[in-house]
Amino acid sequence: MSTDAVQLLTPDGRRVRHPDYDIDLSHEELRGLYRDMVLARRVDGEGVTLQRQGELGLWPSLLGQEAAQVGSARALRPADHVFPSYRDHAVALCRDVDPLNLLAMFRGVNNGGWDPTDHGFHLYTLVIGSQTLHATGYAMGVAKDGAETAVIAYFGDGATSQGDVSEAFNFAAVYDAPVVFFCQNNQWAISEPTERQTRVPIHRRADGFGFPGVRVDGNDVLACLAVTKAALERARRGEGPMLVEAYTYRMGAHTTSDDPTKYRDSAEVEEWAGRDPIARLKAHLLDLGAADPSYFDAVDQEAGELAQHLRARVRSMPAPDAEAIFRHVYADPHALVDEEREAFRRYEANFAVTGGN
Amino acid sequence: MTTVTVAPAADGVRPATRTLPLGRALNEALRAAMEQDPKVLIMGEDVGRLGGVFRITDGLQKDFGESRVMDTPLAESGIVGTAIGLALRGYRPVVEIQFDGFVFPGYDQIVTQLAKMHARSLGRIKLPVVIRIPYGGGIGAVEHHSESPEALFAHVAGLRIVSPSNASDAYWMLRQAIASDDPVIFFEPKRRYYEKGAVDTETAPGDPHRAHVVREGRDATLLAYGPAVRTCLDSAAEAEREGRSLEVVDLRSVSPIDFDTIQTSVEKTGRLVVVHEAPVFFGSGAEIAARITERCFHHLEAPVLRVGGYHAPYPPARLEERYLPDLDRVLDAVDRSLAY
Ligand SMILES: Cc1ncc(C[n+]2csc(CCOP(=O)(O)OP(=O)(O)O)c2C)c(N)n1
Numbered sequence: 001m002s003t004d005a006v007q008l009l010t011p012d013g014r015r016v017r018h019p020d021y022d023i024d025l026s027h028e029e030l031r032g033l034y035r036d037m038v039l040a041r042r043v044d045g046e047g048v049t050l051q052r053q054g055e056l057g058l059w060p061s062l063l064g065q066e067a068a069q070v071g072s073a074r075a076l077r078p079a080d081h082v083f084p085s086y087r088d089h090a091v092a093l094c095r096d097v098d099p100l101n102l103l104a105m106f107r108g109v110n111n112g113g114w115d116p117t118d119h120g121f122h123l124y125t126l127v128i129g130s131q132t133l134h135a136t137g138y139a140m141g142v143a144k145d146g147a148e149t150a151v152i153a154y155f156g157d158g159a160t161s162q163g164d165v166s167e168a169f170n171f172a173a174v175y176d177a178p179v180v181f182f183c184q185n186n187q188w189a190i191s192e193p194t195e196r197q198t199r200v201p202i203h204r205r206a207d208g209f210g211f212p213g214v215r216v217d218g219n220d221v222l223a224c225l226a227v228t229k230a231a232l233e234r235a236r237r238g239e240g241p242m243l244v245e246a247y248t249y250r251m252g253a254h255t256t257s258d259d260p261t262k263y264r265d266s267a268e269v270e271e272w273a274g275r276d277p278i279a280r281l282k283a284h285l286l287d288l289g290a291a292d293p294s295y296f297d298a299v300d301q302e303a304g305e306l307a308q309h310l311r312a313r314v315r316s317m318p319a320p321d322a323e324a325i326f327r328h329v330y331a332d333p334h335a336l337v338d339e340e341r342e343a344f345r346r347y348e349a350n351f352a353v354t355g356g357n
Numbered sequence: 358m359t360t361v362t363v364a365p366a367a368d369g370v371r372p373a374t375r376t377l378p379l380g381r382a383l384n385e386a387l388r389a390a391m392e393q394d395p396k397v398l399i400m401g402e403d404v405g406r407l408g409g410v411f412r413i414t415d416g417l418q419k420d421f422g423e424s425r426v427m428d429t430p431l432a433e434s435g436i437v438g439t440a441i442g443l444a445l446r447g448y449r450p451v452v453e454i455q456f457d458g459f460v461f462p463g464y465d466q467i468v469t470q471l472a473k474m475h476a477r478s479l480g481r482i483k484l485p486v487v488i489r490i491p492y493g494g495g496i497g498a499v500e501h502h503s504e505s506p507e508a509l510f511a512h513v514a515g516l517r518i519v520s521p522s523n524a525s526d527a528y529w530m531l532r533q534a535i536a537s538d539d540p541v542i543f544f545e546p547k548r549r550y551y552e553k554g555a556v557d558t559e560t561a562p563g564d565p566h567r568a569h570v571v572r573e574g575r576d577a578t579l580l581a582y583g584p585a586v587r588t589c590l591d592s593a594a595e596a597e598r599e600g601r602s603l604e605v606v607d608l609r610s611v612s613p614i615d616f617d618t619i620q621t622s623v624e625k626t627g628r629l630v631v632v633h634e635a636p637v638f639f640g641s642g643a644e645i646a647a648r649i650t651e652r653c654f655h656h657l658e659a660p661v662l663r664v665g666g667y668h669a670p671y672p673p674a675r676l677e678e679r680y681l682p683d684l685d686r687v688l689d690a691v692d693r694s695l696a697y
């Protein structure tokens with residue numbers, strides 16, 4: 001771990017102070033962060049398992065990134081707006097997005113079926129880096145409205161190579177847009193290490209665009225919360241964007257289609273296993289006497305029940321109605337779509353009668 | 358267009374004809390091109406150690422080094438733009454775009470720069486850049502991983518566009534694309550990567566822009582390229598059981614298009630059904646239908662029909678079977694053609 005990262009909990013769970021970013025949380029709040037991380041890990045594990053069982057087409061695992069996601073998401077207020085990438089399942093959970101929505105998307109039932117206005121959580125974006133521009137534009141709108149809202153964009157270290165992300169940084173800077181750029185540097189873009197994306201530490205890129213950047217220990221949920229909260233408050237005060245680089249590690253494969261043993265060392269993975277974000281907070285909770293074994297058992301049980309519920313619901317999830325292909329292509333009626341839907345209907349009906357397959 | 362000279366097998370023992378999966382044939386074509394010409398470079402996301410997400414560049418970085426097989430930053434505009442610069446400096450970059458739906462950050466460089474520099478320089482600048490794009494659906498993927506954007510490129514003058522449908526064409530058309538002094542957009546039918554075919558790596562082939570009649574027939578012509586060729590061959594086999602004789606033409610090249618071969622087939626059968634996965638509206642089938650109607654008006658027994666995708670975003674995986682042209686939809690179009 002680089003020495004310049006903000007840290008409030010050491011890997012063995014000891015609380016340390018930071019001069020610029022510190023935070024005091026109640027025992028209840030600390031337990032809440034623990035619960036969020038455990039539930040997120042369980043939902044994620046369920047995604048991987050369901051994919052292995054053929055129930056999902058793909059699943060991008062967040063394993064190892066729970067603290068970065070939960071810490072940053074718990075810094076948000078309800079009115080804030082999130083622009084996620086595709087691995088931000090814990091952020092989605094913290095925004096009360098039903099995990100079945102995420103599972104449905106990766107099952108191939110829809111391409112993002114939730115309403116972004118419901119929980120201030122935009123649709124997942126699979127095209128790398130695109131959402132950083134949307135977040136910036138949304139934040140520009142917030143500034144025009146004079147609203148007390150902040151915006152946060154999530155993206156990976158690989159994404160910082162895209163032109164879109166540099167353009168987003170620049171627009172956000174010149175318009176003082178109230179947006180926090182939250183980069184989860186999990187050190188890999190599929191098979192490419194961060195060194196293949198950038199020769200400067202990612203948080204330092206902000207300098208060149210004229211706004212502050214800070215690196216935070218991404219496996220430390222308290223530090224992620226404290227730094228993101230400060231960045232969001234700064235944005236709300238009208239002081240413009242900030243870049244937060246959460247330095248963390250992707251413990252699993254890039255997605256269920258990927259085999260990381262092809263390109264990375266198991267020693268590296270083991271080393272990061274020793275910095276597990278959940279174990280770290282658990283140690284701290286025990287140290288404080290803020291939770292006892294029965295609390296941890298209760299959270300595990302809740303996670304188990306959630307997993308069971310998701311499993312059952314995914315397995316019985318109905319296939320989408322085929323005419324959904326034609327639905328919502330346009331907001332207003334469109335003659336060509338109407339014509340093609342009619343032809344599709346006639347074709348399928350004729351099929352049913354002849355009994356072919 | 359391009360003649361490819363064939364170097365004798367480096368190890369002297371490789372048999373001329375082998376059975377290879379289509380994806381493996383592409384890998385061998387890249388290897389052969391790199392062995393033959395030190396100016397050939399490979400660049401893209403994950404093409405090095407990983408060998409690409411489909412393993413098309415498997416083992417090449419190990420054998421040719423990082424300076425010839427370059428893992429690039431995650432930036433398609435950067436990849437295409439720097440490939441242009443490398444070509445200006447005398448290299449022959451072969452670029453991998455990871456999936457069809459991710460070419461668009463690089464689309465500006467392809468359309469506004471790569472396609473036009475030869476003309477702008479009055480022929481002085483040559484840009485021998487190959488852009489490989491795994492394309493098409495049928496693999497149960499999430500969005501942006503199943504698209505067929507060939508028409509968006511075919512509309513742009515200055516680009517050559519090809520799409521092999523079998524292992525032998527995969528091998529040779531890629532070698533020809535790399536040897537071409539023009540930019541080539543090379544669409545790879547990703548759902549056919551694992552289909553095997555005979556590849557003769559010694560016998561240099563003909564023009565990559567010639568269409569091939571891959572099955573003879575009398576009653577109607579099915580025309581396709583890339584992944585849809587297999588669908589048409591299966592349809593023709595099924596039709597034969599019902600007593601119908603369908604000719605199948607593999608177009609192979611979307612720009613330029615070999616209208617002569619199509620015309621000859623249509624003059625024989627009197628009927629044409631064009632099949633592609635891309636949306637029908639403003640698709641390559643529209644161009645083919647218009648030209649063939651002009652050329653074969655008096656031979657046609659029915660209008661040229663098209664089978665393809667709808668005017669809708671590529672649907673989520675659970676609906677793609679209903680969206681993609683399959684055997685039944687092809688045969689339905691044949692029925693409609695024959696009913697005229
Ligand atoms: C424009 C674009 N190019 C390529 C891809 C294919 N792709 C999907 S994820 C990925 C790596 C992303 O790495 P990073 O930004 O670090 O995010 P992480 O997956 O590590 O969270 C790539 C190359 C894509 N989704 N979009």
